[in-house]
Amino acid sequence: MTGQVRTLVIAGNGTNCEREVANACLLAGAEVADIVHIARLLAGEVRLDDYHFLNFAGGFLDGDDLGSAKAGVNRLQHARVAGTPETLADQIRRFVAAGKLVMGVCNGFQLMVKMGLLPALDGNIQQQTASLTFNDGGRFEDRWVYLRVDPASPCIFTRGLEGLYLPVRHGEGKFVVRDAAVLQAIEAQHLAVLQYSDERYQAPVMDYPRNPNGSVAAIAGVCDPTGRLFGLMPHPEAYVHRTHHPRWTRENDLPEEGMGLWLYQNAIRFVREQLL
Structure with a gap:
């Protein structure tokens, strides 16, 4: 492993935001932001072990057949990596155990939740306790x-x-939980990182359109107990410069950096301080 921050963005089977995510990683200071088709990972040409920060980009994995990202999860969990006895899910679990970062946006968030990577209560990253629905x-x-x-x-x-x-672009973004105990644990451990809110970022909201999907407890993004695994329905990679803001021609006081970039900057800073 070199002294460079190496980020990986998985592409293929319906993702369509991988270039924006890779660009956000580079703007945030990463030296490497590789966009890798999942077929190359399954062929063993690229290994997750060689990276610090894994990104699941948004899109429409497998046309969202079987529900949001479910087919993509099945591929990770059951397709074997060529020449090895392991699956990509095995590589991801080793990646997480090494203290590295994983972020999923929109379809990528759906994938992480259905795979069990989020909210990962009690550190269990293999049991699904929540989902995203219509x-x-x-x-x-x-x-x-x-x-x-x-x-x-x-x-x-x-x-x-x-x-x-940030912008949302989804048809299946409603966060739901298996039962009341899961929601109680999420709230008690402060894993509901983001909530749809009023314009002053003060109070969570359930009314449409400020809450665009009806998510339980207005949840828009969650993390695991370590804080290193994070997923959200809104698209931070879509606001990394002031010109991405819908009112950039009418609000002269907008900073050059878009708010979404802040998430990637925090990630790159963590890698430099903790993993290099």
Whole structure:
């Protein structure tokens, strides 16, 4: 492993945001941001072990057949890596055990939840306890939302942040849990990192359109108890420069950096401080 921050973005089978995610990683300071088709990982040409920060980009994995990202999860869990007895899920679990970072956006968040990587209560990254399902409105939502950040969350990616303004683009973004005990544990451990909120980032909201999908407890993003695994439905990679803001021609005081970039900067900073 070199002194460079090496990030990996998995592509293929319907993802369509991999270039934006790789660009965000580079803008945040990573020296390497490789976009790798999942077929190359399954062929054993590329190994997760050689990277510090794994990204599951958004898109429409397998056309969202079987539900959001479920087919993609099956591929990770059951397809063998050529020349080895392991699956990509085995590599991901080893990646996590090594103290590295994983982030999933939109379809990538759905994948992490259905795989059991999130919320990973009690450190169990193999048991699914939550899911993402159809928006309450029954339609695809493409809009910008305000997000409250839980300051008590262990999440590496949101350190020092109070609120975010990001776009959502999804038809299945409603976060649901297996039972009341799961929600209680998520809230008790402050794993609900992001909640759809009012314009001042003060209070979670359940009313449409500020909450675009009806997520339980207004949850828009969650992390695991270590704070190193993080997923969210909104797209931070879609706001990494002021010109990405929907009102950039009318609000002259916008900073050059978009709010979404802050998440990637926190991730790269963690890698430099803890993993190099």
